[in-house]
Amino acid sequence: MDIRRRVGLNLKKHRKAAGLSQEGLALECGLHRTYVSGVERGVRNPTVLVLEQLAAPLGIPTWRLLEEVDGAG
Amino acid sequence: MDIRRRVGLNLKKHRKAAGLSQEGLALECGLHRTYVSGVERGVRNPTVLVLEQLAAPLGIPTWRLLEEVDGAG
DNA sequence: AGTTGATCTACAGACTATGAGTCTCTTTTT
DNA sequence: AAAAAGAGACTCATAGTCTGTAGATCAACT
Numbered sequence: 001m002d003i004r005r006r007v008g009l010n011l012k013k014h015r016k017a018a019g020l021s022q023e024g025l026a027l028e029c030g031l032h033r034t035y036v037s038g039v040e041r042g043v044r045n046p047t048v049l050v051l052e053q054l055a056a057p058l059g060i061p062t063w064r065l066l067e068e069v070d071g072a073g
Numbered sequence: 074m075d076i077r078r079r080v081g082l083n084l085k086k087h088r089k090a091a092g093l094s095q096e097g098l099a100l101e102c103g104l105h106r107t108y109v110s111g112v113e114r115g116v117r118n119p120t121v122l123v124l125e126q127l128a129a130p131l132g133i134p135t136w137r138l139l140e141e142v143d144g145a146g
Numbered sequence: 147a148g149t150t151g152a153t154c155t156a157c158a159g160a161c162t163a164t165g166a167g168t169c170t171c172t173t174t175t176t
Numbered sequence: 177a178a179a180a181a182g183a184g185a186c187t188c189a190t191a192g193t194c195t196g197t198a199g200a201t202c203a204a205c206t
Contacts, residue, residue, distance in 0.1 A: 003125045003135060021180060032167055037181060045165065047118045047191080048139065052076045062076060063139035066121065094154060105193050110156065120165075120191070 001069065005042035007051070010065045012040045014058045028057035074142065078115035080124070083138045085113045087131045101130035 015025050022040065026033040031053060038044040039054065046054070048062070055062040088098050095113065099106045104126060111117040112127070119127070121135070128135040 003121050007121055023180075032169095033180095034169080034182085035167060037183090041182075043183090045120045045122050047120050047165075048076050048080055048124070049118050050166080051121070051139070061139075061141070063136040066124070066134075066136035066139060068134070096154075106155095107157085107194080108192055111192090114156075116157095118191070123192080 002042060003066070004039075004045055006067075006069050007046065007065050008040045008042040009069045010067055011036075011054060014055075014060055014064070015040075018058050020057075025054070025057065029053045075115060076139070077112075077118055079140075079142050080119065080138050081113040081115040082142050083140055084109075084127060087128075087133055087137070088113075091131050093130075098127070098130060102126040 015022070018025075020028070022036045023033045026036045029036075031050070035044065036054070039046055039050075051065050052062045055065055088095070091098075093101070095109045096106045099109045102109075104123065108117065109127070112119055112123075124138050125135045128138055
């Protein structure tokens with residue numbers, strides 16, 4: 001699986017777990033709503049700095065966004 | 074610690090463990106010699122696609138490059 | 147000891163490709 | 177209807193490439 005897709009799925013999972021909307025998360029981490037959307041859909045190729053920004057408000061270590069994903073998330 | 078620095082230290086550690094020079098690793102993963110050097114020094118902000126490229130020839134999962142680093146590494 | 151050649155790494159400048167970040171509008175979900 | 181998410185296009189900063197210089201290390205030779 002494309003690693004961008006993997007990051008997207010992980011981000012979505014953790015965002016939902018945190019009870020946030022894309023816009024809510026975007027506000028928390030200082031990114032644009034549509035940019036967060038792009039990352040979740042796997043069409044963006046974020047840098048490590050952005051990964052860190054995304055992970056921080058979710059309360060997870062950055063590397064968790066790169067974790068392996070299995071079948072039905 | 075800056076996450077770019079952390080990525081750099083992790084990359085260097087794993088590259089050494091694999092017995093590769095910066096140039097050797099660069100050739101293996103299709104990146105430029107000077108770019109690999111920059112990542113290791115923490116002055117570059119690599120994307121997830123590049124992290125994957127770097128991790129592959131080292132035989133480690135991509136997320137390991139983002140792992141926490143403790144004091145005396 | 148000094149020199150030559152090979153290897154590894156840090157660093158700088160300039161360039162091209164692409165990511166960051168935003169806007170607008172459409173579609174889906176509730 | 178309203179909230180949430182998807183999608184296309186855009187500007188500007190930077191990711192990533194390339195060329196070259198320089199310091200440090202090591203081994204073989206004189």
